[in-house]
Amino acid sequence: MPPIVRTSGRGLAPRELNRLWCSRSFTCGWQILGEGWGTSKSALEAVDASHPDGATQELPVIRRVHYGPSHREGLCHAEPSTTPEGRLPAMTPNPTFTIPGADTEDISETERPALATGELIAELGDMQITARLRPRPTIHKVRARPGQLLSRSLDKATAGVAFTAPREAGRVISRTTDDPATADAQIAGAFRVATPEGELLAAHYEASTPMLLPGPQPRGMSVTRAGDPLWPSPTIREGIPCYRFTDVATYRATTSGDIARTVHDLRARKRPAEILATGVRQELATHLAILTFDDGTPDQFVVLIRDGITRWTACMMLGLGIADGERLTAKQVSERIIDHLLPTVRVSPTTRDDAFQTAQHAVRTAWLREYEADQLPARGQEPPSLGQRAIHLNQILVVPTRLYLPTEVNGEMIGAIDRMVADIHTGQEKWDDDDQFFKQTLDILHAMHRQGVLTDDELALVIDVDDDLHALDRAARICKLLLHDKYALFKAQIRRQGAYGAVHLHHAVEILAAALSRPWAGIKPLGSAWTYKGVLDPNLPHNALVLRSPDSYLELVPLALEGDPDAKAELRLVGAIALVANGRVSTTLLGGSGGAKKSVRRITFLELFKGLLATRKGLIQLALAADWFHAGYEPSSDPLPAVDMGAKSFASLDANGHVRGASVGGVQTADLVDLALEGLQISPDDEQDNDGDPVARARDEMETRLKDLADDAEALNTLVASISELRGRAQMVGQDITGMAPWQETLDHLMQAQAGMFTFRPTGTSA
Numbered sequence: 001m002p003p004i005v006r007t008s009g010r011g012l013a014p015r016e017l018n019r020l021w022c023s024r025s026f027t028c029g030w031q032i033l034g035e036g037w038g039t040s041k042s043a044l045e046a047v048d049a050s051h052p053d054g055a056t057q058e059l060p061v062i063r064r065v066h067y068g069p070s071h072r073e074g075l076c077h078a079e080p081s082t083t084p085e086g087r088l089p090a091m092t093p094n095p096t097f098t099i100p101g102a103d104t105e106d107i108s109e110t111e112r113p114a115l116a117t118g119e120l121i122a123e124l125g126d127m128q129i130t131a132r133l134r135p136r137p138t139i140h141k142v143r144a145r146p147g148q149l150l151s152r153s154l155d156k157a158t159a160g161v162a163f164t165a166p167r168e169a170g171r172v173i174s175r176t177t178d179d180p181a182t183a184d185a186q187i188a189g190a191f192r193v194a195t196p197e198g199e200l201l202a203a204h205y206e207a208s209t210p211m212l213l214p215g216p217q218p219r220g221m222s223v224t225r226a227g228d229p230l231w232p233s234p235t236i237r238e239g240i241p242c243y244r245f246t247d248v249a250t251y252r253a254t255t256s257g258d259i260a261r262t263v264h265d266l267r268a269r270k271r272p273a274e275i276l277a278t279g280v281r282q283e284l285a286t287h288l289a290i291l292t293f294d295d296g297t298p299d300q301f302v303v304l305i306r307d308g309i310t311r312w313t314a315c316m317m318l319g320l321g322i323a324d325g326e327r328l329t330a331k332q333v334s335e336r337i338i339d340h341l342l343p344t345v346r347v348s349p350t351t352r353d354d355a356f357q358t359a360q361h362a363v364r365t366a367w368l369r370e371y372e373a374d375q376l377p378a379r380g381q382e383p384p385s386l387g388q389r390a391i392h393l394n395q396i397l398v399v400p401t402r403l404y405l406p407t408e409v410n411g412e413m414i415g416a417i418d419r420m421v422a423d424i425h426t427g428q429e430k431w432d433d434d435d436q437f438f439k440q441t442l443d444i445l446h447a448m449h450r451q452g453v454l455t456d457d458e459l460a461l462v463i464d465v466d467d468d469l470h471a472l473d474r475a476a477r478i479c480k481l482l483l484h485d486k487y488a489l490f491k492a493q494i495r496r497q498g499a500y501g502a503v504h505l506h507h508a509v510e511i512l513a514a515a516l517s518r519p520w521a522g523i524k525p526l527g528s529a530w531t532y533k534g535v536l537d538p539n540l541p542h543n544a545l546v547l548r549s550p551d552s553y554l555e556l557v558p559l560a561l562e563g564d565p566d567a568k569a570e571l572r573l574v575g576a577i578a579l580v581a582n583g584r585v586s587t588t589l590l591g592g593s594g595g596a597k598k599s600v601r602r603i604t605f606l607e608l609f610k611g612l613l614a615t616r617k618g619l620i621q622l623a624l625a626a627d628w629f630h631a632g633y634e635p636s637s638d639p640l641p642a643v644d645m646g647a648k649s650f651a652s653l654d655a656n657g658h659v660r661g662a663s664v665g666g667v668q669t670a671d672l673v674d675l676a677l678e679g680l681q682i683s684p685d686d687e688q689d690n691d692g693d694p695v696a697r698a699r700d701e702m703e704t705r706l707k708d709l710a711d712d713a714e715a716l717n718t719l720v721a722s723i724s725e726l727r728g729r730a731q732m733v734g735q736d737i738t739g740m741a742p743w744q745e746t747l748d749h750l751m752q753a754q755a756g757m758f759t760f761r762p763t764g765t766s767a
Contacts, residue, residue, distance in 0.1 A: 125324035134279035146180035198412030215304035217258035259334035284308030534605030575622030611676025639666030
């Protein structure tokens, strides 16, 4: 990037006092920023700038900017001063310059600084952004009956497939574009895109931002709270996805939540400033959808955004003038966008089947009028220009869009769209891992529901949160449903998603964790423990399981002591989920208390729960972990009591009924390990009789680490195969999943690990 020089001008016209603009980058390497343009006197002077390390250098003085005959087109050049040897001094990367003031020499009309063609300065709060204007939006009257034109385009595009677009499809698409003639040719030339879930038709066209609506937003989905509405499972009507809501208010709340979850990300990545600079460059992935309502509101045909919701939200914030700071919370931003785009007075109650489109069209019309009103007319030799409001609207009124159409009428489009969106987010634009897993869970569940594998009630169990159902009982029922009763079908859908080559129980648990944790999402961190083997019993999918869902899990302890396998399995299940959720167990190797002369005894998840299930005290501890679990409390405020065999409730409490040691969270990991070691008939202090034998102790530790290494190597091999497959899909849309530098860094680590393996290669033929 060229160095930046800021200038000041004199003799500004009143209408230009608030204008900021930028020149082009010159061949000499300078970029000149000006505040207004002078009508009589102006000068440029550069002063010292600091190197990154604090050193300074002598910089050239830019004497003057000259215009050629085509100065209206922004053709100009700079004449910097040179060193005594006639060369420009070396410049540091991207230095910042200050301007002490303008000199007094006269400058002619043809020597004023100017912008490069298509460039202006856009203001966003305190920022001044060089904006290269995208093509101006169409503001002339659109031809009559564009809906018929676009309906014929859809007929041409779908002539060779089973899907036939309904009449409403042409109407809704025609209202999203200001240039139906161009959209006609683009949509008629739709091309096929293949995914593992089926084929789609895809067509590029330019759409009006306010005429689009956001669809399901995976970003931030893993921390949605129990009361936060999620998009319903889509059904199919003649090939088009159909989403059913209770009423318009429910739809508005759901969409508002989607928008709110993306605001933090767009602010962190400075999306509004990026869009002001060049407009939206990357296509938004969209498709037709039908919104239906139980309260009798007519069905609404809409165009939903499935990828690009963050970009769309940034555009709407710029259009509403609320992108210049963080004064508004994410919730306030989302509510303003929805209230402006779909005001309740226009869309509810309504008897019109185009109420949504009419409300959106009113916003577009108002913005186009503002755009026209903020045009600055030509003045002397100065060409017509745009005011700040017009600059903002110019950059956001129209966005590039890729419209996806179905090729079948059996619902394959939903899975194909989900796969396309997921493939886009496998590289630098990827979602957070927890969001990715939650989205995968929803995609899998919706697919199973469409196939008739899951009933409506079973789908609601996983997606919704029933306040009348204990959080751990809900989690246990979900595990029984998907990790026991329908485990084979669940695994098959996971494989179809392409996340893993071979699906093992811990993979399924990892994907399901965000859905299990919805009652305490955003309160208790999800953590990484869900990814480890042994969190849940490896035999869970295979052994018979009957859940009793007692009022207190202490009721299961006597049954477990009598050998009831269902009671043991339920205590193991709910106890493990509670301990993981509250962070009591969080690593693959769990350490005991040890002693002054003893090293810490470490055991695996499997050993921990095996030991706890082996004794009455351990069973009671698992029951207490479930009974004392509070979904609405942070782990630091949700202490786990130790077992007091003499107490009526078996919980170790003080005289006030509070958990002993509550200030440190009650029972800790080391206490659980010591209790488990009792069940394993291993003393926490005897180190398995290896206290005096450091070689034997080292061998035991080595064997544990080798087992972990073998498990990780298996997972690594599966991960590499999965990445290879995903990369091919990402390249289908012209992207790649990583750059050369991170790839090389990862390869170096793997090569070092491989070389290290040979340092402990066994010398004999047997282990």
